Amino acid sequence: MERLQKILANAGVASRRKCEELIKEGKVTVNDEVVTELGAKADPTADVIKVSGRPIKQEKKLYLLFNKPKGVITTMTDPKGRSTVNDYLKDVKERVYPVGRLDYDSEGLLLLTNDGDLAQKLTHPKHHVPKTYHATVERVPHGNDLEKLKKGVKLDDGMTSPAQAEYHDVDPEGKYATISITIHEGRNRQVRRMFDKIKHPVTRLKRVSFGGITLGGLQRGKYRKLTAEEVQKLRDAADGIVTAADAEDAMEDN
Incomplete structure (x- = not known):
């Protein structure tokens, strides 16, 4: 028996958090009984689980690396008709969802998967998964400014x-x-807010690494499947097993 939101996320329905919302909204049934309790459990191999009346299916796990261009929304749909990540994944048959977000004005490495359990671990603050960015800023910060970032700066939150x-x-x-x-x-x-704090606004922001996975030579607007080794590296990162070499490689990646 597994928690219902975990079953839904693993089936590629949505992220773990979104699946929790679907449950609370009464859109999930188990053996035709509406379930609204987040602690509810089910057996994905024996129970008939439906979302909005449609049975879920255990999809094959898919892990993608996408080089997001600037000016693309990190969602699969947009009611305003703006360009989304999904526009670049037309030939992907499985349902996948972004792992975390990249701002509209930011670019670079974005992971997508239907493995809701791994996605939740990678984005949960308690797992401290490293993300590396190349931030182009106005003027050249002094070394003392970088030291502030290294120690931590006070933001509104x-x-x-x-x-x-x-x-x-x-x-x-x-x-x-x-x-x-x-x-x-x-x-x-x-x-962006960290650099605003030291009075060097960001003019371009590119994510180049997430959990030890780097863009490498992947062209802007293109995607590829992660290798088994890369998926394992993400699992290790989610479990807090990121080596110093991984961090150093991320800092040097172009």
Whole structure:
């Protein structure tokens, strides 16, 4: 027996959190009985589980790496008709969902999967999964400014955890710098707000690593399946097993 929201997430219905919402809204039935309790359990091999009247099916697990362009919404649909991640996945038959988010104005590495259990672990703050970004900012921050990021800065929603931050590229004329920064949290627009705090606004933000997985040479707007080794690396990251070498590789990735 497993928790109902976990069964739904593993079947690719939606993220774990969204599945919990579906349950609370009374849209899930088990053997034709409406279930609204989040603690309810079921047997996916024996019980008939439906969402909005449609039986779920245990889909084959799929793990994708997508290089999201700027100006794309990190959702599968958008009521305003804006470009979404789904527009780039037309030939993917399985239902997959983004693992976390990338802002509309941000670009780079985005993971998608129908493995709701892994997605939940990767995005839950308690697992401290590292995410590395290349942030191009106005002017060149002093070393003392980077030290502030490394120690944590106070934002409106509290202190940030210590980050890794180092120069990736510096304009000889001092007009801009690209900083490689690794964080272990997932607050809304966190990296941008951290650089705003040290008075160096971000002009371009690209995620280059998530849980030790890097973009490599994947072109913008393209996706590929993760290898078995990469999926295992994500599982290790979700369990807190990210090596120092992984973190160093992420900081150096282009």
